Amino acid sequence: MYFRYDDFIIHAVNRSNAVRLSLRVHANGDEVSLTIPPWATKSHIMRFLDENREWLREHAPKVSDFHPSYAAGEEHLLFGEWVTLGENGIPTGQAFVEYRLEKLKDLLNDYFVTYQMRMRIPNIQRVTIKDMKSRWGSCRPSTGTISMASNLAMIPKECVEYIVVHELAHMHHPDHSPAFYAEVERYMPDWKERSDRMSGMDLRPRKGKSK
Numbered sequence: 001m002y003f004r005y006d007d008f009i010i011h012a013v014n015r016s017n018a019v020r021l022s023l024r025v026h027a028n029g030d031e032v033s034l035t036i037p038p039w040a041t042k043s044h045i046m047r048f049l050d051e052n053r054e055w056l057r058e059h060a061p062k063v064s065d066f067h068p069s070y071a072a073g074e075e076h077l078l079f080g081e082w083v084t085l086g087e088n089g090i091p092t093g094q095a096f097v098e099y100r101l102e103k104l105k106d107l108l109n110d111y112f113v114t115y116q117m118r119m120r121i122p123n124i125q126r127v128t129i130k131d132m133k134s135r136w137g138s139c140r141p142s143t144g145t146i147s148m149a150s151n152l153a154m155i156p157k158e159c160v161e162y163i164v165v166h167e168l169a170h171m172h173h174p175d176h177s178p179a180f181y182a183e184v185e186r187y188m189p190d191w192k193e194r195s196d197r198m199s200g201m202d203l204r205p206r207k208g209k210s211k
């Protein structure tokens with residue numbers, strides 16, 4: 001999976017036969033992978049990365065490097081699938097951003113209608129889509145408002161569906177208590193797989209073949 005360390009994006013690879021922690025630049029030069037032996041704990045990993053910060057500064061891609069141009073040929077994720085801008089009816093530029101947002105709105109609308117009914121949550125006042133960096137959604141039960149991240153348009157639909165159920169369950173349980181997860185599980189028994197599938201996804205666009 002991919003994870004963030006400071007501003008760096010690192011591809012973590014667990015190897016049962018690895019003896020030590022090691023970092024290397026990937027063959028195509030656009031990613032850095034960290035090999036993790038079975039004995040390494042989170043604090044081992046963090047200490048190792050701290051020690052190698054200088055190396056990372058030179059080699060690792062950074063979250064802040066990432067400025068999509070939305071030009072023809074650039075590849076972006078749309079519900080977990082790579083699409084090429086300017087091909088097969090996929091627009092370019094700002095039109096692509098709007099196109100993807102419309103698709104997300106439609107999908108969220110379907111899921112909210114379905115799950116509000118199933119989970120018996122009538123009191124939603126407003127659902128808004130926002131640019132959020134570090135979360136997929138948030139919920140304020142007191143005002144009945146839910147915010148969803150615009151980045152949801154990049155992850156598979158079944159993961160978007162899980163976020164809808166997750167935020168709706170917060171209308172009854174504002175915390176992440178066992179009762180909260182019991183409610184999520186009642187309406188979505190495979191929520192854990194969906195959640196695992198989306199954690200650590202690298203959502204950065206790709207330059208594509210044609211430059």
Ligand SMILES: [Zn+2]
Nearest residue numbers: 166170175176
């Ligand atoms: Zn939550």
